[in-house]
Amino acid sequence: MKELKADSIQLEFDGRKILQSIFLSCKQGEVLGLLGRNGCGKSSMLKIIFGTLTATHKYVSIDGEFIHKGYLNNRIAYLPQHNYLPAGIRTEKLARIIVDPQSWKAFTNLPVYQKSYNKAVDELSGGQLRQLETMMIIHSKAEFILLDEPFTHISPIQADEFKPVIRACAKRKGIIITDHQYYNILDVSDRIVLLHNGETKQITNKDELVTYGYISGL
Numbered sequence: 001m002k003e004l005k006a007d008s009i010q011l012e013f014d015g016r017k018i019l020q021s022i023f024l025s026c027k028q029g030e031v032l033g034l035l036g037r038n039g040c041g042k043s044s045m046l047k048i049i050f051g052t053l054t055a056t057h058k059y060v061s062i063d064g065e066f067i068h069k070g071y072l073n074n075r076i077a078y079l080p081q082h083n084y085l086p087a088g089i090r091t092e093k094l095a096r097i098i099v100d101p102q103s104w105k106a107f108t109n110l111p112v113y114q115k116s117y118n119k120a121v122d123e124l125s126g127g128q129l130r131q132l133e134t135m136m137i138i139h140s141k142a143e144f145i146l147l148d149e150p151f152t153h154i155s156p157i158q159a160d161e162f163k164p165v166i167r168a169c170a171k172r173k174g175i176i177i178t179d180h181q182y183y184n185i186l187d188v189s190d191r192i193v194l195l196h197n198g199e200t201k202q203i204t205n206k207d208e209l210v211t212y213g214y215i216s217g218l
């Protein structure tokens, strides 16, 4: 199983330090949950690993091989925080571009695809669209999958249907997932990392999330 490592990432915006002491690793076969307050740099970190945001400094590797642009050669796929599928195009057409032919059967069996395959993206509800674009990324060819807020706009029952699909995908791939619905992240993840004051903290006990002021502990 391959291992993705993100190390020594530093990011500044207008002289303001956002990320400074970052170490993340994710093996194929596991789901790594990434938590952190609004604006702490979670999306920026995923974009740096994916290769679409330039950091002041970064070291991203898969099995020791330096990865400059993760999106090249189907190494890393990224679900952005905001919708990415273009409006006006039929779902089936987009799925044929994004989904790995080897995962086509599993993907097309998903209820969300069956309900939407002959519709255009702009005919879907916000929740349907979010599920669909997450599922397309999960069933893409990439070795590692980065999911930025996949549970946003998703109803609780659909989130519960979602989690086993993410777990099943993690048998073959490595997944890094972030969302403010932290209970869903705790549920679906093997390990948790908290981004706190620009640094990654490996979380081994839920109480540490209270200590770092991420949840209130009430």
Ligand SMILES: Nc1ncnc2c1ncn2[C@@H]1O[C@H](COP(=O)(O)OP(=O)(O)OP(=O)(O)O)[C@@H](O)[C@H]1O
Pocket (backbone or CB within 6 Å): 013, 014, 018, 036, 037, 038, 039, 040, 041, 042, 043, 044, 045, 081
């Ligand atoms: N292009 C940019 N130019 C300047 N500042 C930026 C830019 N992109 C992000 N930032 C700032 O960097 C910080 C980290 O943003 P980022 O979107 O990575 O945080 P986040 O943890 O994903 O937040 P949220 O949970 O609210 O989505 C924020 O303070 C944000 O305002």
